Amino acid sequence: MNCLDEARPLGAHAGCSHHVAGEDCRLCLVRPLSVCAALEPAEWASIEKMSTDVRFEERATIVHESDDVIALFTITAGVVRLVRTLHDGRRQLTGFALPGDFLGLSLERTWTFSIEAITPVTVCRFGRAALMEYVDQKPHFLMRLHEMATHELSLAQDHMVLLGRLTAEEKLAAFLLEIRRRWARIEGHASHHIPLPMGRQDIADYLGLTIETVSRTINQMQRAHQLVIVPDGVRLLNIDYFEQLCP
Amino acid sequence: MNCLDEARPLGAHAGCSHHVAGEDCRLCLVRPLSVCAALEPAEWASIEKMSTDVRFEERATIVHESDDVIALFTITAGVVRLVRTLHDGRRQLTGFALPGDFLGLSLERTWTFSIEAITPVTVCRFGRAALMEYVDQKPHFLMRLHEMATHELSLAQDHMVLLGRLTAEEKLAAFLLEIRRRWARIEGHASHHIPLPMGRQDIADYLGLTIETVSRTINQMQRAHQLVIVPDGVRLLNIDYFEQLCP
DNA sequence: GACTCGCATTGATACAGATCAAACCATACG
DNA sequence: CGTATGGTTTGATCTGTATCAATGCGAGTC
Numbered sequence: 001m002n003c004l005d006e007a008r009p010l011g012a013h014a015g016c017s018h019h020v021a022g023e024d025c026r027l028c029l030v031r032p033l034s035v036c037a038a039l040e041p042a043e044w045a046s047i048e049k050m051s052t053d054v055r056f057e058e059r060a061t062i063v064h065e066s067d068d069v070i071a072l073f074t075i076t077a078g079v080v081r082l083v084r085t086l087h088d089g090r091r092q093l094t095g096f097a098l099p100g101d102f103l104g105l106s107l108e109r110t111w112t113f114s115i116e117a118i119t120p121v122t123v124c125r126f127g128r129a130a131l132m133e134y135v136d137q138k139p140h141f142l143m144r145l146h147e148m149a150t151h152e153l154s155l156a157q158d159h160m161v162l163l164g165r166l167t168a169e170e171k172l173a174a175f176l177l178e179i180r181r182r183w184a185r186i187e188g189h190a191s192h193h194i195p196l197p198m199g200r201q202d203i204a205d206y207l208g209l210t211i212e213t214v215s216r217t218i219n220q221m222q223r224a225h226q227l228v229i230v231p232d233g234v235r236l237l238n239i240d241y242f243e244q245l246c247p
Numbered sequence: 248m249n250c251l252d253e254a255r256p257l258g259a260h261a262g263c264s265h266h267v268a269g270e271d272c273r274l275c276l277v278r279p280l281s282v283c284a285a286l287e288p289a290e291w292a293s294i295e296k297m298s299t300d301v302r303f304e305e306r307a308t309i310v311h312e313s314d315d316v317i318a319l320f321t322i323t324a325g326v327v328r329l330v331r332t333l334h335d336g337r338r339q340l341t342g343f344a345l346p347g348d349f350l351g352l353s354l355e356r357t358w359t360f361s362i363e364a365i366t367p368v369t370v371c372r373f374g375r376a377a378l379m380e381y382v383d384q385k386p387h388f389l390m391r392l393h394e395m396a397t398h399e400l401s402l403a404q405d406h407m408v409l410l411g412r413l414t415a416e417e418k419l420a421a422f423l424l425e426i427r428r429r430w431a432r433i434e435g436h437a438s439h440h441i442p443l444p445m446g447r448q449d450i451a452d453y454l455g456l457t458i459e460t461v462s463r464t465i466n467q468m469q470r471a472h473q474l475v476i477v478p479d480g481v482r483l484l485n486i487d488y489f490e491q492l493c494p
Numbered sequence: 495g496a497c498t499c500g501c502a503t504t505g506a507t508a509c510a511g512a513t514c515a516a517a518c519c520a521t522a523c524g
Numbered sequence: 525c526g527t528a529t530g531g532t533t534t535g536a537t538c539t540g541t542a543t544c545a546a547t548g549c550g551a552g553t554c
Contacts, residue, residue, distance in 0.1 A: 081358040084408050086494040092408040106397035112404060139386045149400060150353035156403035157359060161331050161339040163410035164455030168511070200532065208411030213511055214534055231520095247333040415541070447502060457542055462503055478550095 024048070028124070033186065034074045034098025038144030050130040055122050062115040062123070069111055071125050072104025078121030079197045083114040083205075093206040094156075096198060098182050105149045107132065121195045163208045164247075171207040172217045173245035176227075176234065196233035253410045271295070275371070279349025280433065281321045285391030297377040304367050309362040309370070316358055318372050319351025319429050325368030326444045328468065330361040330452075340453040341403075343445060352396045354379065410455045413494075418454040419464045420492035423474075443480035 025031060025044035039047060056062055062080060063069075075097050082095045082103075094113055097103055102125075103115060103141070135142045162174055175196060184190035196203070204214045218234070221227050226241045227234045236242060272278060272291035286294060300323070303309055309327060310316075322344050329342045329350075341360055344350055348361060351373075382389045409421055423441055431437035443450070451461045465481070468474050473488045474481045483489060 025316070028408065084404060086412065088494055090412045090494070092411045094404045094407050104402065107393070108397065108401075113399045136386075139383075139389065142386065142393060146354070146389060146396060149393060149396045150355065151354065153396060153400050153403060154355075154359045155399060156407065157331060157341045159407055160341050160410055161333070161409055164339045164452075165333065165337045181394055199530095205411075210512055211532080212513080212534085216511090219533070247335055247337070446500095458502080459504085459543080460541060463541095466503070 017182070022158040028076070030074065030076050030186075035102040035141075035144055035148060036074070038141055040174050043138075046127075050126050050134065052125045053122060054125045055120065056117045057121050058117055060117045060121070062117060062121070065109050065111060065114045067111050069104060069106075069109060069128050069165070070229070071127050072102070072131055073123040073125045074102050075123045076124050077100050078117060078119040080121055080197060081116050081118055081202055083116060084112075085114070091200060091205040092208070095159075096179075096202075096206070098188055102145075102148060104128075104131075105145055105152065107145075117120075118199075118202065168207075168209055168213050169220075170245050171209065172203075172214065172247065173242040175203065175207055176236065177242050177246065180236070192236045192239070193230070194233045194236065249422065277321065277323050277325070277347040277433075280390075282349045282395060283321070283390055285388055290385075293490050294373075294381070297373050297381065299372045300369060301368065301372050303364045305364055305367050307364045309364060309368070310358050312358060312361045314358050316353075316356060316375050318352060318374050319378055320370040320372045321349050321350070322346050323369045323371050325364060325366040327362050327368055328445060328449055328453075330363060331359075332361070338448060338452040339455070342406075343426075343449075343453070346433055349392075349395060352392055352399065353374075354382070354392075365446075367450065368403075415454075415456055415460050415464050416467075417492050417494065418456065419450075419461065419468070420489040422450065422454055423483065424489050424493065427483070439475070439483045439486070441480045 013194065025036065025048050026041075028034075029038070031037060034046065036044075056074070056078075065084065073138045077099055080097045080103075082097065084092050084094060086092075096118075097115070103123075106112075135145065143229050162171055166174065180190060180194050183194065198206075200211045200214050203209075207214065209217075218227070218229065222229055226238050227236050257438050271309065272295050273288075275281075275283070278284060283291075283294065301320070303325075312330070312332065324346055327344045327350075328340050329344065331339050331341060333339075343365075344362070350370075353359075354375075382392065409418055413421065426443065427437060427441050430441065445453075447458045447461050450456075451458045454461070456464075465474070465476065469476055473485050
């Protein structure tokens with residue numbers, strides 16, 4: 001059982017709390033970014049009835065690899081990591097999810113990765129059964145899910161290239177530009193300032209490197225005056241440098 | 248323009264030839280494995296009208312990265328590789344497609360990888376426009392595409408773990424067991440004999456290694472009596488050894 | 495049979511990134 | 525304030541895999 005379990009009494013679980021009141025799709029800041037962008041305003045009421053806001057503390061495990069899928073959700077605030085762990089403790093992050101990202105595209109019975117809160121997180125939660133029914137009734141909603149899934153697949157292939165064929169320096173450059181692009185989509189404009197809420201170890205496990213190599217590479221880039229390390233992330237000084245590193 | 252271009256006159260292109268007559272879904276050997284498994288026998292006639300068999304020679308490029316998607320297809324015989332190439336020539340294979348595998352899950356406008364025939368290949372070709380229309384009319388067919396796409400996504404995540412966190416020996420073991428499992432699905436039973444129609448360079452580019460490391464690792468396994476190299480692939484002597492290498 | 499041609503294998507060496515170890519530096523807390 | 529604590533940085537060294545360079549070998553061809 002986890003925080004997304006439908007049967008769980010409100011507030012009965014450490015690390016999360018429900019805010020049943022207050023969801024209002026009209027006010028949703030991430031709607032244009034999310035799966036809900038496929039819906040007409042007239043359809044908001046129907047999906048609103050299926051949804052519940054849930055909050056998680058920093059470091060909470062939202063779902064555990066191989067848990068049953070009881071609910072699916074959109075991140076409305078905060079950042080999570082998607083984690084696969086090997087028996088001996090080696091980790092590979094398959095991605096980060098930012099506000100607007102939907103988790104549970106697959107409609108399958110069990111999760112294939114853990115989802116862990118990097119910052120305090122708010123999600124808009126949908127019960128699996130209700131959403132499955134909704135999908136059956138609204139083919140254009142299924143089409144939207146399918147488009148999102150195949151887009152994810154294309155990004156996964158990009159990441160395979162990164163993991164299999166790029167150097168540490170190229171991996172870091174690609175990572176920083178990826179995160180920059182994703183913040184830009186959320187904020188509506190690109191900035192040279194890139195918040196990095198995830199720690200060095202998470203970046204390492206996402207890029208297939210060690211924490212030391214991540215640290216050294218970022219600090220080399222700083223010494224080369226390509227970026228500045230700031231308390232919450234980095235500021236890029238020379239975008240061209242990073243773009244030229246992406247082959 | 249490529250071999251799958253709808254407007255292309257029959258036989259006008261090197262490396263492929265149409266066999267317009269002869270498709271018969273009732274006789275299709277890969278149907279139970281393919282996207283068509285979602286269809287009722289009564290629906291076969293409708294999809295049969297949209298499909299054409301096309302053959303490609305060994306080494307033919309079936310589609311090129313960034314080509315427009317004019318047609319989608321199911322592999323009915325032979326093996327292809329899915330290739331991403333960097334500007335400087337580094338390659339990453341994102342997968343191999345075997346008989347029964349569907350290519351074009353994404354329904355997007357352009358391909359994000361090249362598709363190249365490793366052996367002589369036969370495909371069952373569907374025009375994109377016709378298939379899109381079909382999808383609109385048959386939500387259960389879209390659901391089948393979506394399930395296949397999310398399954399692919401899960402496999403892509405497995406492959407990220409392989410590329411980011413496994414050693415050369417573990418990568419090879421995982422690769423051999425993957426190919427074994429896929430042949431077993433096609434043939435109906437698992438065998439210790441694993442045909443490997445792809446060359447060492449393809450294996451290397453799939454696993455994020457060099458051809459030398461692939462060759463050395465396989466030959467080490469042979470010297471350790473865990474497998475035997477045979478003309479068309481390998482024969483596993485000790486399945487346990489390979490399974491224990493998959494963490 | 496001799497000669498390509500396109501892989502695959504093997505050997506010697508180099509190096510990018512891992513590993514091991516220690517120091518650093520915020521932040522939290524008694 | 526001093527002192528844990530958890531993450532980050534830096535340094536020294538090691539090593540798995542890449543790189544460079546031959547050599548081997550089977551299939552096709554003249």
